[in-house]
Amino acid sequence: METKLSTTEIIETEAKYFAKTFNRQPVVWERGTGSRLWDKDGKEYLDFFSGHAVMNLGYGHPKQQAAMQAQLEKCAHTGNLYYLESQVALAKALVEKSFGDKVLFSNSGAEIVELAIKLARKWARKERPQENQYEIITFRDAFHGRTYGALSATGQDKYHQGIDPMLPGFKHVTLNNFAGTASAITNKTCAIMIEPVQGEGGIHQGTKKFMQDLRDLCDRNKLLLIFDEIQCGLGRTGCLHAYEHFEVVPDVLLLGKPLGGGLPLSALVTRGDVAVALAVGDHGSTFGGNPVAAAGGNALLTELTATGFLDKVKTTGVYLGGQLRQLAGEFKQLVIEVRGIGMMWGMELKDHGPSAVRNALEQGLVINCTADNVLRFLPALTITAQEVDYAVLIMRKVLQAILKEQ
């Protein structure tokens, strides 16, 4: 429905009709192109958040948009009891561009995490029918989604408060603590699930050694190693898949966010010998693998794997990290650390994270704050060095303003 409401009226109407579960920024988006967004009042912004790491090719990428529009004109949905060409093409591309043999689709990240939990338990029972192995080891500060299984896997107490008891069968250990992880294994453990670069938890990554040791630990104990690359996958680290960066091959890979070109789409990629643990009827979803979203996914994979694309992501990502570190050096009183990889960076402030986000927005830069005071930079992978310079220019003003306030 077309509305003629002003920005203020939309914000007031939202407050009246929505139960409040988001602290929204006071802006109503109208449209986007590349890494630029315009609000309803015509103000232009540079976007370094990409709608929670979703718009990896930027807004309105011509080839991705055309592919999605073409599918939309044919049909928006028919359901999973029939064959869908764009969905099959995406499964083939995901297999060809990964370690996997088989793919399953769902809608959101949380849903594909649920499927991974089911798969791990079913696989363990198929492999060792005598044992009842259901425990999954996950990591503190990781984020796996908002459904009960995914939240139970999420090692952050703040998300469990008031909705407990959480589902049994999850043990949370500390990232990069190998001895702690190994000692959490019992005769009930079936899998280890890790977010290789924690996004929501404040941009923390596993070390290469830790990830390789995890692989070895899983092999020795016959556990599935599940990588949740819903945020850090599909080019975000500068590799197509984050696991390539660590030179570790997981047994199960979870993808989401950018996969559907802005529409909900998630995927589980695994080997054939693991996938056989699931039988007809074990998984289903009305919308999972929607053909319009799958058309967006095919265009995304084509772009990401085009010659030179990821090399440029790596180069610009190193530049972004370097510029943020230089800025941090200028504001040592405010900044604890800059850390990240590819197009996924965090600047941890001592304080004032949320007000820094608001100030940046006022100056035309869209960023986010997570884990209390970590400013999160997740630009489109197509961002240019000039756009990085402009973002850093605004961030310098933001940090100067915080200094003045103190």
Ligand SMILES: Cc1ncc(COP(=O)(O)O)c(C=O)c1O
């Ligand atoms: C690593 C990771 N896993 C899972 C999820 C959940 O995805 P969704 O919000 O699509 O359910 C997220 C969302 O931020 C995520 O970052």
